[in-house]
Amino acid sequence: MEEERLISKKEVLEEMGISYGQLYRWKRKGLIPEGWFVRRSTFTGQETFFPREKILERVARIKDMKDEHALDDLAQLIAAHVNGKLEVKLAKLKRVGWFDADLLRSCCGASTSQEAVSVWQAFVLGVLSRLRQSARDEEIDLVRRTLEQERGKGLLDRMSENGARLYLLRKSVAGGAISAQVSVVALAEESAVFDPEIEIVESVDLPSVLQRIQLELASDGRVGRDAERMGAEKDRPTGEKGEEVKR
Amino acid sequence: MSDERKSVSISGAGKLGGGEYGRVTISGSGKVDGDLVAEELRISGSGKVSGRTEAGQITVSGSARFDGDVVAEEIRVSGSTRVDGGVETKELTCSGSFRAGGHVSAEYLKATGSLGVGGDAEADIFRASGGFDIDGLLSADKIEIHIGGRCRAREIGGERIEVRRAGGSLLAGLVRILGVGAGVSRLETTLIEADQIVLEDTTADVVRGKEVEIGPGCRIGTVEYSEALKVHEDAEVKERKKR
Numbered sequence: 001m002e003e004e005r006l007i008s009k010k011e012v013l014e015e016m017g018i019s020y021g022q023l024y025r026w027k028r029k030g031l032i033p034e035g036w037f038v039r040r041s042t043f044t045g046q047e048t049f050f051p052r053e054k055i056l057e058r059v060a061r062i063k064d065m066k067d068e069h070a071l072d073d074l075a076q077l078i079a080a081h082v083n084g085k086l087e088v089k090l091a092k093l094k095r096v097g098w099f100d101a102d103l104l105r106s107c108c109g110a111s112t113s114q115e116a117v118s119v120w121q122a123f124v125l126g127v128l129s130r131l132r133q134s135a136r137d138e139e140i141d142l143v144r145r146t147l148e149q150e151r152g153k154g155l156l157d158r159m160s161e162n163g164a165r166l167y168l169l170r171k172s173v174a175g176g177a178i179s180a181q182v183s184v185v186a187l188a189e190e191s192a193v194f195d196p197e198i199e200i201v202e203s204v205d206l207p208s209v210l211q212r213i214q215l216e217l218a219s220d221g222r223v224g225r226d227a228e229r230m231g232a233e234k235d236r237p238t239g240e241k242g243e244e245v246k247r
Numbered sequence: 248m249s250d251e252r253k254s255v256s257i258s259g260a261g262k263l264g265g266g267e268y269g270r271v272t273i274s275g276s277g278k279v280d281g282d283l284v285a286e287e288l289r290i291s292g293s294g295k296v297s298g299r300t301e302a303g304q305i306t307v308s309g310s311a312r313f314d315g316d317v318v319a320e321e322i323r324v325s326g327s328t329r330v331d332g333g334v335e336t337k338e339l340t341c342s343g344s345f346r347a348g349g350h351v352s353a354e355y356l357k358a359t360g361s362l363g364v365g366g367d368a369e370a371d372i373f374r375a376s377g378g379f380d381i382d383g384l385l386s387a388d389k390i391e392i393h394i395g396g397r398c399r400a401r402e403i404g405g406e407r408i409e410v411r412r413a414g415g416s417l418l419a420g421l422v423r424i425l426g427v428g429a430g431v432s433r434l435e436t437t438l439i440e441a442d443q444i445v446l447e448d449t450t451a452d453v454v455r456g457k458e459v460e461i462g463p464g465c466r467i468g469t470v471e472y473s474e475a476l477k478v479h480e481d482a483e484v485k486e487r488k489k490r
Contacts, residue, residue, distance in 0.1 A: 009440075010455070010471075010490065019442045020456065021406025024386045028352075028369045045453040045469055046438055 006038060006049040007056070016059045066154055088122035088213060090115060096212075098122070098129045103140075119213055120151065126209040127166060131202050135168055139183045139201075143168065146185045159206050165190050168201040252286065265298055282315070290326075299332070307343075313472040316349070324360075333366065350383070361396065368400070378432075390441075394448055408441040410434050412448040412464060433464070 007015075012022065026032050038049040059182055093099040103125060104117070117125070126138055143166065147155070158164075169184040186192070187206075194200065215242070250301045254269040256358055257277035267401025273294040275369045281296035290311045299315035316332035324341040333349030342359045350366035358375045362368075367383035378396025385400040392398060434449040444456040448464035459472045463481035470476060471488045478484050 019406065020404060020440050021388060021442050024404040024406070024440075025388060028386055 005052040005195075007052040009048045009050070012050060012055055012059065016056065016063065018059060018063070023165060026059075026062055032058060087116040087118060090117065093117070093122060093125060098125050099131060100125070100132065101134070103128050106141075117209075120156065122213050123147075123156065123210055125205065126213065127204050130204050130209075131168060134202050136183070139168060139185070142183060142185050146187065150187065156210060157212065164188070164206045165192070166204045167192065167194075167205055168203070170199045170201055171197055268388075288319075304311075317347075339370075356387070359395075373405075392434060394432050394434055397431050400434075400436050402438040402440075403436050404438075404440045406441060407443040409445045410438060410447055410449050412462075 009023070012018070013020065022152075023032075027037075032055070036050050036055060038051075040049055090099060094210055104121075124144060127147065128143060130144060131140060146166070155164075164187055167184075167186045167188060169186060171182050171184065173180050173182060184198075190205070252267055252269040254271070255263055256270075256272040257275060258272075259275045261275070261277050263271070263277060263279045265279060265283050267284040269285070270287040270289070270397040271279070271283070271285045272289045272291075274289075274291045276293045277290075278294070279296040279298070279300075282292045282300070283296050284301045286434050288300070288302045290305075290307045290309055292309045293311070294307075294309070295314070295414075296313045297314045297383040300313050300317045300319070303321070304318075305317070305319045305322045307322075307326050307328050309326045311324075311326070311328045313328075313330040313332070317330050317334045317336070319336045319340045320334050322334070322340070324339075324345050327344045328341070328346070329383060330345075330347040332347075332348075334347045334351045334353075336353045337482045338355045339345075339351070339353040340357045342360060344361045344363075345358065346363035348365040350369070351364045352367075352369045354371045356368065356373045358377055358379060360377045362375065362377065362379040364379070364383070366410045368379075368381045368385045370387040371389070373385065373387035373390045373392075375391070375398065376393040376395050378394075378415065379398050379400070381400035383401055385403045386405055388406045390403065390405050390410075392408075392410045394410065394413050432448070434446075434451075436450070437452045438455075439446070439449075439451050439453070440455045442457045444454060444458070445460045446454070446465050446467075447462035450466045452468040453471070454461070454467050454469070455471045457473050458475045459470055460477045461467060461470065461479060461482045461484055463479045465479070465482040465484070467482070467484045469486040469488065469489060470478075470484050473490045476487060476489070478487075
């Protein structure tokens with residue numbers, strides 16, 4: 001866990017050329033997750049540290065959206081997600097390759113004739129679309145059921161703070177003439193370790209899927225236009241952000 | 248949908264079921280059972296809402312108690328109000344006593360009475376001239392504190408923070424000379440971080456800022472500054488560091 005490199009608040013301010021005022025404002029708006037603030041006592045007293053890569057990337061991104069309105073919209077998007085008021089247009093899902101008519105019907109109980117899905121449905125689709133290539137049908141269903149089961153326990157709210165990875169695992173069991181393969185789905189930390197006989201079929205960084213939805217795909221009636229503009233700008237350069245598998 | 252919302256008034260003792268209303272007035276002793284959505288809520292006697300409250304405007308001049316979260320455009324309290332949950336509003340003005348169990352978030356927060364917050368207190372502008380007790384972080388773009396009682400927050404952060412000792416009134420001066428309540432009317436915190444900081448009568452372990460002015464009556468452990476530091480002769484600063 002402590003593999004992650006930390007950076008002090010002072011260093012963030014210096015390196016990114018921002019002020020205390022900005023940092024606290026962004027924190028209030030919910031643009032910087034509570035869980036990223038790591039308090040440590042040092043020889044100069046209490047100091048706050050952040051996961052280095054995450055905070056620098058986030059600050060750079062916020063600085064990109066120069067005008068305050070865009071910032072407010074972004075904050076609203078993140079807040080609205082918490083209230084469950086957000087939706088994701090199917091057209092946008094198509095653009096990032098998350099759209100799959102079969103998955104949409106079978107997993108989300110949604111029809112292709114509707115225009116938008118909820119953040120949760122988009123999240124499930126985002127995760128499943130990553131597995132579509134390598135996973136079998138029953139494994140897809142197993143993943144979906146795992147996510148559903150954790151949904152009620154506040155998975156979406158929890159994971160942006162704690163981080164979480166979804167693993168699809170297979171293990172072969174052979175006994176005499178019979179051999180079988182067992183599929184396992186696990187939600188665990190990035191640093192999770194499995195026994196050598198386990199094959200990691202696929203692993204998905206869940207917070208990055210949600211972040212992508214929040215920052216680029218989702219829209220709220222009131223802020224639709226801005227979010228769309230933001231999404232359009234960000235789509236290309238960032239590429240498949242949810243796709244990176246950090247190992 | 249329902250543009251014809253009912254308005255209700257309780258002037259004796261009464262109970263009201265939760266639901267959506269236009270204006271709810273409680274001038275005797277009233278209780279709302281369940282979640283309340285109202286355009287306006289006025290409590291001038293004693294009122295209680297047992298669920299979550301969502302309102303355009305809330306005015307309390309008597310005593311009010313909210314068992315759940317409170318979300319409102321504007322909250323004005325001149326009596327005594329207790330919220331067990333969190334509070335989210337654009338404008339919160341309290342001249343009486345206001346106590347929230349959870350976070351308090353406002354665009355403009357003005358407290359001239361006594362303010363108690365169990366979580367963080369967040370605002371664009373925070374003005375206090377009474378006393379306050381904030382268990383979490385006090386964060387605002389502009390924080391103006393005129394110490395008028397015991398002021399306490401775990402941490403304070405923002406763009407500009409200005410803390411002044413209790414006005415130049417005769418009484419305040421007398422109180423200081425006699426040493427009555429010395430050490431009570433102060434701001435106490437562990438950490439203050441802002442771009443511009445001006446402090447008086449403040450106790451803090453660490454102060455970090457760009458331009459820092461430590462005024463009379465301060466007792467500070469460490470000051471870290473990047474541009475300018477001024478320390479009054481009646482202030483105590485154990486350690487200063489320029490970055």
